Structure formats: structure tokens, C-alpha cells
Amino acid sequence: MIRLAIIGSTGSIGKQCLEVVDKLGKDKIEIVAMTCGYNLELFKKQIQKYRPEYTASMSDREDISENTNHFTGEGGIKKAIQISDPDYIMMSVSGSIGLKYSLFSLDYCKRLCLANKETIVCGGGYFLNKAKMKKVKILPVDSEHSSIFQTLLGDVKPEEIFLTASGGSLRDKNPEEIQNATVNEVLKHPVWSMGKRITVDSSTMVNKGLEIIEASYLFDFPQEKIKTYICRNSFIHGGVKFIDGSMKFHIGKPDMKLPIAYSLTYPERVVKEEGINNLDELNLNLEKIDIKKYPSLKIAREICGIHSLQIAYNAADEEAVKMFLNNKIKFGQISVIISKTLDRIPELNNLNYNDIFKIENTARILANEVNL
Ligand SMILES: NC(=O)c1ccc[n+]([C@@H]2O[C@H](COP(=O)([O-])OP(=O)(O)OC[C@H]3O[C@@H](n4cnc5c(N)ncnc54)[C@H](OP(=O)(O)O)[C@@H]3O)[C@@H](O)[C@H]2O)c1
Incomplete structure (x- = not known):
């Protein structure tokens, strides 16, 4: 029986993780904690169905459910991780906040199922060394990385890796x-x-x-x-x-439930899916990417x-995407904001926790100051 905590259950990955949990069944997996940001309407329905003992949200509303111990804010999410004593944690929040939760999770789980790619991009070697020290197995959920992980099982180091888009x-x-x-x-x-x-x-x-x-x-x-x-x-x-x-x-098939299920059941394959049937109709064409x-x-x-620039690349993009979604900038200006932010960040490696989040804050401020 796996004791699972889902961090970001109301998101796209979080919801699909719950579908996988349904398929695995109550005798194989138990949700001990579930957290969300602000989508309380959906979160309440999820709590009613899955009845985790511990829940948390970024919203400060506390009247979530009578049947759960509910905490609020970033500290509340960490408390739910800590107190629920999970075996596995599904890290399905979006953005670099995921790094904070992932680092915290390393003290409380055996396996981190990592959808949040920002954890690696912003945490770099600092995060992976900590995971190694704490002996926490990192299972990639990003479909491309799960696929590489799977193709390398039992084999030697390759000469090249291919990622598709x-x-x-x-x-x-x-x-x-x-x-x-x-x-x-x-x-x-x-x-x-x-x-x-x-x-x-x-x-x-x-x-x-x-x-x-x-x-x-x-x-x-x-x-x-x-x-x-x-x-x-x-x-x-x-x-x-x-x-x-x-x-x-x-x-x-392009279905995130596959890598999600694999991250939960590795090294077994337990969840039954129909997959692709008519191989004669399978178009496996690959095209060159026009980098321009x-x-x-x-x-x-x-x-x-270059660790500092990776953090800034992600932070500047997070800020630029928010501006684009709020119709404040043109789509083509996202890359300009990233590039101009990076111009003002020094190239640094061997960063510690404080360095990482200091660079992240600076990059966010600089991204918002870019003159377009
Ligand atoms: N979606 C995919 O198919 C896919 C594929 C590969 C990798 N990924 C990666 O997986 C991660 C999640 O992606 P997604 O598409 O599932 O994102 P999403 O749909 O935006 O969901 C994000 C989740 O994180 C929660 N959240 C947001 N900000 C938070 C905060 N500050 N503290 C705590 N929780 C917070 C959200 O809560 P509320 O909604 O309740 O506010 C939601 O549950 C990303 O890193 C993404 O790159 C996603």
C-alpha cells in the first residue's frame, strides 16, 4: 500500500494523478495528503471523494471540510507534507515554488514523483545532491524524461538523447x-x-x-x-x-497518465491501458525545429x-507569461524579456539555498523592469 501526498491536486497533472489513483485502486494506494493553490471549489470535491487526513491550500479560508486537518499558506502545505508521513509525493505544482516544496519533501518521503520541472532547472546540482544524500528516488513525470528514463533501464549511457516537441x-x-x-x-x-x-x-x-x-x-x-x-x-x-x-x-499515446502511473508503480507496470492498436496507421514522422x-x-x-542563469531564465519567463496572459505584452516580447533579464544577471554556479531564491527574486524584479 503506497501512502501518497499530492502537491497541486487541482492542476492538470494533479487531476490526472487522481485518475491514475482511481485505476490503481484503494488496496494499492492511499492519499494521505492533498494540497492546492486557490481552486477551493474543485479541491472540496476532491477531498469529499478521496478523504485525505491532511489537506492544505494557499487560500487562507479554513472552512474546507470537517473531515480533514486543514492548513493554509506555504507553511501549511509544508506541514501537510511533514505530518501526513507519505511514502511517495507527487510534485505537481507549477512554477519555481515547486523547488521549495521539493526540497522540503526530501526529508519526508522515499520517492519524489517529479512533474515540476522547475525543481531541476532552478535547483540544479544543489537539489540533486540533496536528494542523493537523503536517498530519495527521483522519478521523472515529464513525459519526455520518463521516456528517456525508461529507454535507459538496464542499458549503458547513450551517445545522444532525443526529446520531442x-x-x-x-x-x-x-x-x-x-x-x-x-x-x-x-x-x-x-x-x-x-x-x-x-x-x-x-x-x-x-x-x-x-x-x-x-x-x-x-x-x-x-x-x-x-x-x-x-x-x-x-x-x-x-x-x-x-x-x-x-x-x-x-x-x-500522448497521455500524461502513462508517465504519472509509471512514476507511482516503477519498477512495475500495473495500470492497464489500451495503448496504440493499429500500428500500420502510426505516423512516426520527426521534423527539424526551425530555431529562428x-x-x-x-x-x-x-x-x-550556468545555474544562476537557469533560475533567471525560468523566473523571467514566469513573469513574462503572466504579462502576456494579462494582455500587457505581445507574445513575441516574451523572449525579449527573458533575454534582457539574463543580460543583467551574473553567471554563477555552486549556489546555496539563499543564493537560489535571491537570484530568483532579482530576476523577477528585472523582468518587470525590462524596457520593451
Ligand atoms: N500539464 C502537463 O501535461 C504537464 C506535462 C509535463 C510537465 N508538467 C509540469 O508539471 C507542473 C504542473 O503543471 P500543470 O500543467 O499541472 O499546472 P497547473 O494546471 O497550472 O496546476 C498547478 C497546480 O499547482 C497549484 N499551485 C499553483 N501555485 C501554487 C502555490 N504557490 N502553492 C501551492 N500550490 C500552487 C495549483 O493550485 P490551484 O489551481 O488550486 O490554484 C494547481 O493545483 C509544471 O511544472 C509543468 O511544467 C505538466
């Missing part, structure tokens, strides 16, 4: 259309249904940039050997090439491995 909602637009794309256009993702930030990040390919950095740390691999391609139907999630030229690809259309992807490669 759907290309996002603007993949067939010309540069001028991309520059002026509206919020509605950008949020219509052709393949995945995800939270707003990651959907915008798919169209700028900041998401792929974050994933290159994430893969570089998780698999201890130089960014130049992490290749990216567009796979329009997202059936190929990732792959590897070995020294003998042979390659392995991970193929499956995605300036933020080029920036991610340039800063990969």
Missing part, C-alpha cells in the same frame, strides 16, 4: 503571426491539455528549453548531445542513440549548466 499552437504560423499571436490562439494546444503556463511555454518552446536543462541534469548529459525534434502527434516522447548506432525510442521561430529555445541551450 509538439511545436505548440503556433507551429504552422509565420514569424509575423507568431509575434502577434493572441492569448486565445496560444492556449489552443494541438495535442496536450495542460496548465496555462506550460501551454504558453510550448508555443515559445521555453518548455523544451526547460526540458533540455532538466534532461541535462537528470541524465548527466551535455546539452549539445540532447537533440530536439517536432513530432506533431507526440507519439514519440523521447529516445536515445548508443555507441553502436542502435537507437531506442519510447512510443505511446523559437529564440528562447536557443537561449536555453546557451545558459544550460
